[in-house]
Structure formats: C-alpha cells, structure tokens
Amino acid sequence: MRLSPTTWLERERAHHERADALTAEHRARASRRETHPVWDFLFTYYSYKPAQLRRWHPGAGVELEDAGERRTWRWYSPGTTPDGAVPDAAGFAAEKPELAGLVERMLRRTASRPGQFGCFGLHEWAMVYRADEHRHAVPLRLGQAGTDLVVESHELRCTHFDAFRFFTPDAVPRNRTPLTRDDQPLFEQPGCLHAGMDLYKWALKLGPLVPGELLLDAFELARDIRLLDMEAAPYDLSAWGVVPVPIETPEGKAEYVRRQRGFAERGAALRARLLESWLGADALMAV
Template identity: 85%
Template sequence: MTLAREGWLGREAAHQQRADALTAEHRARSARGEKHPVWDFLFTYYGYKPAQLRRWHPGAGVELADAAERASWRWYSPGASDDAVVPDAAAFAREKPELAGLVERMLRRTASRPGQFGCFGLHEWAMVYRAEEHRHPVPLRLGQAGTDAVVESHDLRCTHFDAFRFFTPEAVPRNRTALSRDEQPLFEQPGCLHAGMDLYKWAMKLGPLIPGELLLDAFELARDIRLLDMQAAPYDLSAWDVVPVPIETADGKSEYVRRQRGFAERGTALRSALLTAWFGDGARAAA
C-alpha cells in the first residue's frame, strides 16, 4: 500500500490532534508542577513523553510517497519511488532481534491463553501488605490493619511479574506462583489488567511498525485500565474524586470482574491488530 502525501499528512494531523487531547490534562499539570497518583503512572512508569505519543507512523510495509523528510528516521527504508519511504519490519528485527523476539512472544503467547479473572486487583494490596512506607503517599482506605486482613483472607493469584516484583517481602510467599522475569512469557494472560496496559508499551517499542491510530488505541486502553486498577487499590483517592471499587466485598468483586472482562476483550482485539500491523496477516506461528 502507498499513501499519497496529502493523505498521510491528513492522517498525521488527525493523530497529533487526538494525541494532544489525550495528554492535555497531564501536560497542564506538569506545567503547574502538580502530581497525580492515578494518571502520572502512564508517563512515569512507562517513561514515554507526550511528544513520543504524538509522532504518527503508518505501520510496517505502508509506503509514504513524497516523504523525503523521513528518509533518516529509524527503521524506515527507501520506497519504490523517489522520496518514498516505508517502515521496515526486517530492519527492526535485524537491529533489535532480542526485543523483536520478546515482543512477539509476549503478544502471541498471551493471546493463546484464556483469561483468568480471579485476582480481584489484589496486587496493589500486596504492594503495601505489612509495610510501614507505601509507594504512593496516600492514606489507606481501610487502614493498615484492615488492608492486611484483606490480603490474608484472599488467595493471591497475580500472573504479571512487573506487578509481583513490587510485592512486599511478606506478600511474596502468599502468591500462588513465584514469578520471575525470565519466565514472564509463560504466565502472562489476557485477563490481567497490567497485560492490557502493557500493550501500549509494546506498541511504543515497535515504533514505526505500528500505525499511529493503533498506538493511541493502546494508550486509551491503558488509561481506562489504569482507572480501574486504582479504583480497586487499597488507597483512599477521594481527594482526586476517584470512586473506589471495594474488592473486599462481593459487589466490588462482581464489578471488578465485569470491567476486567471488558478490558480483556478490548485487549484481545488490540493484540491481534498489533500483530497484523507488524506481520501483515498475523499468521506466523508462536515463537
């Protein structure tokens, strides 16, 4: 596929406008020097700046006509005509073979598994279990004793290493599985909120191989999941108008699972779209 200059410039402008709208509140808070316990995560934990989110790419194999200004961009190769360029998946794989292999394994293996929906967001509770200091300078909704009691009355079933690694030492042995970085692709599953948020990370790492529209879809999914993640957390976020989902109750669990399933469905569709954009038909066997 080749996009004429007028066409791809229009898509680029639409992408930039959408990205600016998605990051407007964060940029305004940053200018005022304000912190936010919910939304800053999308920019601090993942480490990508609004300017990076704003950069549009067409996706692997999509040629941009009359795009000489992109000739020096990373992982772009010359197209079929003068001044045409195309994002090159093969160039990415040659330069970043380990990263390419990791991202593909994470996407394909996660997609191959059924979702699990019995964790109830207790990873955030395990991060403050029996802790004197907490990752967020925010009071606990049930206090320390009440928070510890919730952890002790539940089975911890976290499958996401990047959540598990923040468990307190006392919470680690309570998890059903001892997770490790090397074995992360073996346990990641589509019901996990953080696996859904990480689709934004993988899309960003693939750079020009992913259409800008899909990148922003991934960011929006991460944003929506982040809200539930913190609504279900043990923190009292009323000062930021965050209404809790009390997972220590039957009604709270029910609401959490209902929304978790919806995010899993969105993540499954997006995971498939990322693979299709990267590999064309998305039909390669799992690594």
C-alpha cells in the same frame, strides 16, 4: 500499500490532534509541577513522553510518498517511489532481534491463553501488605490493619511479574505462583489488567511499525485500565474524585470482574491488530 502526501499528512494531522487531547491534562499539570497519583503512572512507569505518543507512523510496509525527512528516520527504508519511505519490519528485527523476539513472544503467548479473572486487583494490596512505608503518599482506605486482613483472607493470584516485583517481602510467599522475569512469557495471560496496559508499551517499542491510530487506541486502553486499577486499590483517592471499587465485598468483586472481562476483550482485539500490522495477516494464523 502506498499513501499519497495528501492522505498521510491528513492522517498525521488527525493523530496530532487526538494525541494532544489525550495528553492535555498531563501536560498542563507538568507545567505547574503538579503530580497525580492515578494518571502520572502512564508517563512515569512507562517513561514515554507525550511527544513520543504524538509522533505518527503508518505501520510496517506502508509506503509514504514524498516522505521528506522520514527517509532518514530510524527503521524507515527507501520506498518504490521517488522520495518515498516505508517502515521496515525486517530492518527492525535485524537491528533489535532480542526485542523483536520478546515482543512477539509476549503478544503471541498471551493471546493463546484463556483469561483468568480471580485476582480481584489484589496486587496493589500486596504492595502495601504489612508495610511501614508505602509507594504512594496516599492514606489507606481501610487503614493498615484492615488492608492486611483483606490480603490474609484471600489467595494472591498475580500472574504479572512487573506487579509481583513490587510485593512486600511478607506478601511474596502468599502468591499462588512464584514469578520471575525470565518466566514472564510463561505466565502472562489476557485477563490481567497490566497485560492489557502493556500493549501500549509494546506498541511504542515497535515504533514506526505500528500505525499511529493503533498506538493511541492502546494508550486509551491503558488509561481506562489504570482507572480501574486505582479504583480497586487499597488507597483512599477521594481527594482526586476516585470512587472505590470495594473488592473486599462480593459486589465489588463482581464489578471488578465485569470490567476486567471487558478490558480483556478490548486487549485481545488490540493484540491481534498489533501482530497483523507488524508481521502481516499470516501472523494471526500462528496465534
């Protein structure tokens, strides 16, 4: 596929406008040196700046006519037209074989598994279980004793290592499955909120191989999931307008699972689009 300058410059312009709208509040807070316990996560934990989200790419194998300076950008190769350039999946794989292999394994294996919907967001509770100090300077909605009781009355079923690694020492042995970094591809599953949020991370790691529109779709999913993650957390975030989803109650559990399933469906569609845009339609046959 080839895109004329008229076409791709318009797509780039629309991308800039959408990205700017998505990051406007964060950039305004940053200019005032203000922090936010919910939304900063998207820019601190993932450590990607708004400028990276703003950069548009056409996706692997899509040639830009009259590409200008993009011809010198990383993981772009010369196109078939004068001054053309195309994001090069083979070049990326040759330069970053370990990263390419990891991203493909994570996307394929997660897509191949059924979703699990019995964790109820207790990973955040496990991060403060029996703790004298907490990662966030925010009061606990049920207090420390009430929070600990919720953890003790449930089975911890976390499948995501990057959440599990923040469990307190007392919470670690309470998890149904011990998790390690090396085993992460073995346990990641599409019902996990963090597996859905991580689609944004994988999209950014693939750089120009992912269409800009898909990158912003992944960011929007991560944003929406982050809100539920904090609504179901043990923190009292009422000062920031966050209404809790009380997962310690049957009603709260039901709401959490309902929304969790919706995010899993959105994540499955994005996961398929990432594989197809990066590796081609044949990649989906192997999922």
